[in-house]
Amino acid sequence: MKRVFSWLVTVALALSLCVPALAAESVPLWQSYGCTSEAECVELIFGGDQAAYDAAAAEQEAYNDWLDSMSDEIAAFDPDAYWSSGQCPMAEYYDSKEQFMEDWLLETEEDFRSVMVDEWLSGQWTAWWDAHETDRLRTEMGGTAGETGIILDGAYIAFPTQKPQVTAGVTMAPAKELAEAFGGTVRREGSVLVVEAEGVTVRLQPGSAQAEISDAAGSRTADMGGACYESGGAVYVPVRFLAQTLGCDVLWDSRFGAAVLLRRDKLIEKMDSRFTVLNGLISAMTLDPDQNYRTAVKLDGALTALDSINGDKTYQLGADMTVLQSGTTVQLTAKFRLEGWEALLQSAYADETTAQAWKSLEDTGLEMIYDGEGGMLYWKLPALELFTYGMYESGTWIAMPTQPVTALEGEPSVGAVLYASVLSSYTGPYAWGDPALLCRELDTAADGLAGYIGDGCFEKSAGYQVLHYGEEEYEADLAEIYGEEYVDWANEFEKLELELKVAERSATFRVLMQNRDQTGFGTVFLVDAQGTLSPTRVNMELLLRLKNQFDLSVSYSAVTAATDEAPASAPPEGETVINPYEGYEETAPGADIMPVPELDII
Structure with missing residues (x-):
């Protein structure tokens, strides 16, 4: 918690440094916060995190030095040219400079120039600091500026002589260094290059885009997405193909100009070493994905509405549910008991239709089917016509597209959940952050x-x-x-x-x-x-x-036992099924959750 607090303080300081006036005078960071000493500032402002204070102080010093170096550019700055350049964010929201000055209460051209300088410097500093941090982090991770990088589990792979290249939109790297980074070997058999690593054998031939793969699943031929070639005495292979064949997740980081390779199993194993107690419980609770299971669920409850004037009233509720499950396919049926809820809902809702809909659920059932592999959720509600105000007939199955879920690779665990959670933020249409730093985030999350x-x-x-x-x-x-x-x-x-x-x-x-x-x-x-x-x-x-x-x-109880009965993966044939999202898949539930993208650059 202390680290998170310190990180937020550091971010706030970084934002404040974008305003030149705050750094006009070079004073110690602790003094700018109004503290009497560095020790007091570390304790009160940075939650006792000396490293966070040092990082913020270094950034403040860098800003002051950078601002001094910008003196000539500031003196030559043309505010009108900047306003019209298309780079000034403020100009996008005003029809004219005069309107902007009036709205901002700027009375003179000097006032206007001052605001424009501040805005321009803010953007310039952000770009400079981002480039500075990129160079620092790249060097810290073992990379070199100006070179296409290959990052494996958070560290750059070293290529002493022949460097990775981007050829026809595909990232290529020398096979020897790439294989050795995985603890593997490369040897020649005539014109064929044989790569062995992670229990996988890959046979490649320069000039060909085809490869022969042999692993625990057998032998097969695969298209690599790009042909191997020789250059400078090294055989270059497509990075994405080889990395994925060896079991990696692969992403591209445009900020660092690097392919990011993640050995999922090894990263999860590293995190799981710290959660053996919970993982033991998770393992014991995990169902065999190849077996069918039947779970009988019973729920009983009581809701007491407190009323000091008219007297408290108690309403009973309950449900009996049956769940059939096999792998990622789940079928649920439920019958509800809602004694006295009609009166409760009528007192809570002016909408009589809603109260009637809930009343109709008494002693009736809900049916639901989830096809994880097919990515579809189906549900049927007897009172559907009432709940949808006549839009759908009762008894109709509603189909909702979801993100497909395949059987878990390996045992479910705390580390697996952390890995999937962090990885999801770096993929899909709403991805953010720098994949090159993903392993650091994994470490922070695990810590x-x-x-x-x-x-x-x-x-x-x-x-x-x-x-x-x-x-x-x-x-x-x-x-x-x-x-x-x-x-x-x-x-x-x-x-x-x-x-x-x-x-x-x-x-x-x-x-x-x-x-x-x-x-x-x-x-x-x-x-x-x-x-x-x-x-x-x-x-x-x-x-x-x-x-x-x-x-x-x-009160809730659930009893699970193996069964020969398999869950249905779709409504019975002949039933009415409506997909409200058909034709609008891009806005369907789960559409914003995407798998690791197949980017041409890798």
């Missing part, structure tokens, strides 16, 4: 999570591995971030008790949370949940209270 649920957080007790996080631990975290004197001010909880007890093939848990009653700062709530987990059974009791509003108690 942060291990501080709360890693092996070091568990203690052995009476045959269990016990993870406990309560008020004492929470207050210690607050003290580290804000200081001892601010713990009470920052504390949001009246009660806090989180506990997980893990045995060899089962676990128990307890969650107790109640926030402080602070007038004007939201609703006071209490959550009290406890239960047991095992591969065949899950039991949970939940109590949720909102002060002066309602009490909700829920």
